[in-house]
Amino acid sequence: MGNYLFSNYARKPFEIMEGNGCYVTDNHGKKYLDFTSGIGVMNLGYNRAHLNQVLAEQAQKIWHTPNLYENHLQEVVAEKLIQEKDYLAFFCNSGAEANEAAIKLARKATGKSQIITFTNSFHGRTYGAMSATGQSAIHTGFEPLVPGFIYVPYNDFSALQEQISDQTAAIMLELIQGEGGVTVANQEWIQQIVTLCQEKKILLIVDEVQTGIGRTGSLFAFEQFGIEPDIFTLAKGLGNGFPIGAMLGKTALGEAFGPGSHGTTFGGNKLGMVVASEILDSLSSEILVASQQRSQQLFAGLNKIKSDKISEIRGKGLMIGIELQPDISVAEIVEDLEAEGLLALRAGANTLRLLPPLIISEEEVTLGLEKLTKVLEK
Numbered sequence: 001m002g003n004y005l006f007s008n009y010a011r012k013p014f015e016i017m018e019g020n021g022c023y024v025t026d027n028h029g030k031k032y033l034d035f036t037s038g039i040g041v042m043n044l045g046y047n048r049a050h051l052n053q054v055l056a057e058q059a060q061k062i063w064h065t066p067n068l069y070e071n072h073l074q075e076v077v078a079e080k081l082i083q084e085k086d087y088l089a090f091f092c093n094s095g096a097e098a099n100e101a102a103i104k105l106a107r108k109a110t111g112k113s114q115i116i117t118f119t120n121s122f123h124g125r126t127y128g129a130m131s132a133t134g135q136s137a138i139h140t141g142f143e144p145l146v147p148g149f150i151y152v153p154y155n156d157f158s159a160l161q162e163q164i165s166d167q168t169a170a171i172m173l174e175l176i177q178g179e180g181g182v183t184v185a186n187q188e189w190i191q192q193i194v195t196l197c198q199e200k201k202i203l204l205i206v207d208e209v210q211t212g213i214g215r216t217g218s219l220f221a222f223e224q225f226g227i228e229p230d231i232f233t234l235a236k237g238l239g240n241g242f243p244i245g246a247m248l249g250k251t252a253l254g255e256a257f258g259p260g261s262h263g264t265t266f267g268g269n270k271l272g273m274v275v276a277s278e279i280l281d282s283l284s285s286e287i288l289v290a291s292q293q294r295s296q297q298l299f300a301g302l303n304k305i306k307s308d309k310i311s312e313i314r315g316k317g318l319m320i321g322i323e324l325q326p327d328i329s330v331a332e333i334v335e336d337l338e339a340e341g342l343l344a345l346r347a348g349a350n351t352l353r354l355l356p357p358l359i360i361s362e363e364e365v366t367l368g369l370e371k372l373t374k375v376l377e378k
């Protein structure tokens with residue numbers, strides 16, 4: 001279409017113009033049921049009246065104040081994220097920025113430089129976050145990377161143990177690798193990592209940018225693993241489309257981030273903070289419980305699909321991956337689904353990824369399953 005933009009995105013030939021609940025409409029007037037949530041962002045769906053309202057109200061008061069002055073809205077959102085736990089929060093504008101803050105905090109607090117991350121991880125596109133990402137396709141042409149990152153296979157404890165040294169500052173991971181193909185961490189492996197981190201005084205950083213804010217059936221995925229990371233990061237669902245990120249770290253790490261140590265102009269912006277605050281109020285236990293029921297319905301329906309295109313179905317909550325056989329093109333499946341009026345994503349080498357809004361209804365899941373069944377059984 002246009003001539004003025006870098007071609008760093010392979011864009012589809014349609015534009016989404018409007019959204020409502022779990023549906024979006026494109027520039028040709030075609031309506032789609034959205035099983036992408038705008039890549040894990042629109043957890044509460046499109047055009048949510050209360051979010052529109054708080055954003056419009058704040059817009060008429062003030063949009064921006066620098067972080068030179070107090071910001072009670074940041075305190076409000078931090079308190080809602082932390083609940084009664086022992087964390088401090090830093091607000092920024094994206095997932096990559098949240099991970100940059102996590103990497104910087106880990107190095108400064110430990111005085112060590114090495115961070116272990118995992119093959120097929122995804123942590124963002126800025127230099128630190130990209131260097132943390134264990135995918136050579138994302139690194140190619142951008143070297144030299146930030147030094148100090150070591151990549152080891154996911155869900156493999158002995159490979160990890162071999163890389164631990166007295167320079168290890170942190171282990172950084174996603175509890176479900178999203179972009180990498182919807183790979184769920186093994187519970188026992190996570191327990192082994194937590195124990196190792198305690199023994200060796202290594203920080204555990206959990207990247208909850210995609211898994212957080214209800215995506216996997218609880219506010220944070222780490223709750224389901226029964227752990228409390230030293231540092232965790234959020235973005236995507238935290239703003240439901242308003243750009244915002246957050247890094248939370250244990251209170252004991254606070255000294256490393258004293259005045260002047262780190263910062264951002266827009267981070268914790270008042271527009272973003274009123275939206276995040278309303279999201280955390282809206283994301284009630286009823287919505288989480290209903291999303292778990294929709295997850296069960298979706299998994300049950302997917303497991304009934306009779307298709308030799310499918311090799312494995314995995315995930316948690318409403319973060320679901322359907323790995324296809326190597327000879328099946330996931331791009332073509334996504335296109336066929338779009339023709340049927342369903343938006344879906346790809347992940348990893350050959351995985352069809354589903355991230356519907358958490359507010360999806362039983363009828364909408366049934367409709368989505370009909371479309372998936374039709375395309376996958378074709």
Ligand SMILES: *Cc1c(COP(=O)(O)O)cnc(C)c1O
Nearest residue numbers: 094095096122123124178209210
């Ligand atoms: C999307 C994503 C990021 C990057 O977030 P941006 O807001 O695009 O910078 C980082 N980590 C994970 C796990 C993600 O899914």
